[in-house]
Amino acid sequence: MSGPSARADLTARAERADLADPLAGIRDRFDLDDGVVYLDGNSLGALPRSVPARVAEVVGVQWGRMRIRSWTECGWWEAPERIGDRIAPLVGAPPGHVVVGDSTSVNVFRAVVSALRMTPGRNEVLVDATSFPTDGYLAASAARLAGATLRAVQPDRVPDEVGDDTAAVLLNHVDYRTGRLWDMGALTASAHSAGARVVWDLSHSAGTLPVQLDRHRVDFAVGCTYKYLNGGPGAPAYFFVRPDLLSGLDQPLPGWCSHDDPFGMEPGYRPAAGITKARTGTPEIISLLALDAALDAWDGVDIEQVRAKSLALTDFFLDCVHRLVPAGVVTNRTPTDQWRGSQVSLSCADAATVMKSLIARGVVGDHRPPDVLRFGFAPLYTRFADALRAAETLAGVLAE
Ligand SMILES: Cc1ncc(COP(=O)(O)O)c(C=O)c1O
Known part of the structure; x- marks a missing residue:
């Protein structure tokens, strides 16, 4: 399944996952703007409101x-x-x-x-x-x-x-x-x-x-x-x-x-x-x-739930990329089994320019030479809807 039906399916999955997320309320502890998908918490974490x-x-x-x-x-x-x-x-x-x-x-x-x-x-x-x-x-x-x-x-x-x-x-x-x-x-x-x-x-x-x-x-x-x-x-x-x-x-x-x-x-x-x-x-x-x-x-956060959400978010992002980005355009560098942290790294041609375009469209990850796009999924504040928007935006940038 690809195209509009894939998007509808992924949107429904993201909504269900966000609704079922036991950590969803923790996002309010951070000062974030809904217009930006912030996937660089593996470089600089977002600002907690308590600070x-x-x-x-x-x-x-x-x-x-x-x-x-x-x-x-x-x-x-x-x-x-x-x-x-x-x-x-x-x-x-x-x-x-x-x-x-x-x-x-x-x-x-x-x-x-x-x-x-x-x-x-x-x-x-x-x-x-x-x-x-x-x-x-x-x-x-x-x-x-x-x-x-x-x-x-x-x-x-x-x-x-x-x-x-x-x-x-x-x-x-x-x-x-x-x-x-x-x-x-x-x-x-x-x-x-x-x-x-x-x-x-x-x-x-x-x-x-x-x-x-x-x-x-x-x-x-x-x-x-x-x-x-x-x-x-x-x-x-x-x-x-x-x-x-x-x-x-x-x-x-x-x-x-x-x-x-x-x-x-x-x-x-x-x-x-x-x-x-x-x-x-x-x-x-x-x-x-x-x-x-x-x-x-x-406070009160269960690290086992954090890990479960991290794996679910990164799995979902990889699935979104797989279904929305044409085959062969990006290569996944991150293990798909449990031997991964909370980031997804994808290689592609002209990665530095691709990341600049993503940031210009409100999806903030980072680039590591020579060809790696890094997307960090901080489980305390990243939503499944963010993972989907990042993959959709990536597909759009790569299509240009
Ligand atoms: C694994 C690892 N070690 C060390 C550092 C940097 O350490 P410092 O805070 O001394 O700059 C980084 C920075 O991203 C890192 O990823």
Whole structure:
């Protein structure tokens, strides 16, 4: 079935799915305009309505009127750990093992060097060859600093490539380009069976599916908060350490905010207890507290329902594309089974121009070189009707 009958069928399916969606009401927690289909939440999440008033209060009252008192009276000093505890359930971590601060890039470096220091005598770091580039750059620098070598491998080759000399394996949970989801349990177990530590970058999975750091005994994890956690542009990243590794953590950026007595101004370094020892310098208070407010969007949300909706939305979008776009014009790069995150990546000729035309028509995704169109389906605010409109618009652009 194609043409008008396909459209009518898809429209009816979208309406039914939106009506039955248990998360449909959560969309109201976001500031969105109905004229635009926003499918770039895998790059910059939409603005939660809870954020502007909170930021205004932080700036106007806490900074503006209370000034320095806010470090203690408004909980600024403990915000990195407190907000880490709000992220912990979204990544399957126990309280007290996630801290928020710095960028994902910095936290990749922190994690890889920490892993190297925990595995003395081992001289190799394996890095996901398909990784978002910053992870590879930072892993290379961490390895160089430790006198180790860096080897890029495909994630599914880790069980064959990890060996006696491997100190750390750095992997991306969901591939930023293709949307492929990697098996955290199996790959962590294979790294562990060779005696290596594993670092996962959760930037494209947290907030779309149940991440089970504790269950899989993951050693370190990092991730950004400005995508599916909606913390805002440049929102601080998070860093997780496995509970039984925390006491032995020797992180490479031991600034004064990770000191046991930061206001004692001691010349010598003594690490703080707990996850505080993974902090470095003064926390980014305005962005941290914007993130804190953004996390209110998750109140009462069941991550299993989020995952079910994410799979249903991406399935439906792929079906719409299959039925509305003539065969052979686009190639799907995203797995069609459950091994995918919450994005669909399609390749086509002249992808950069196609994405520009889509954006001009109110369908916002993004383009990654050389030929990938990325469509992110943030389950908290994307509707099935949006998926259909995106596919219809894509079919229209490609027909021109
Ligand atoms: C997987 C992954 N890691 C890291 C980053 C970027 O990290 P940073 O926040 O340090 O720029 C991104 C950005 O999109 C990403 O997709």
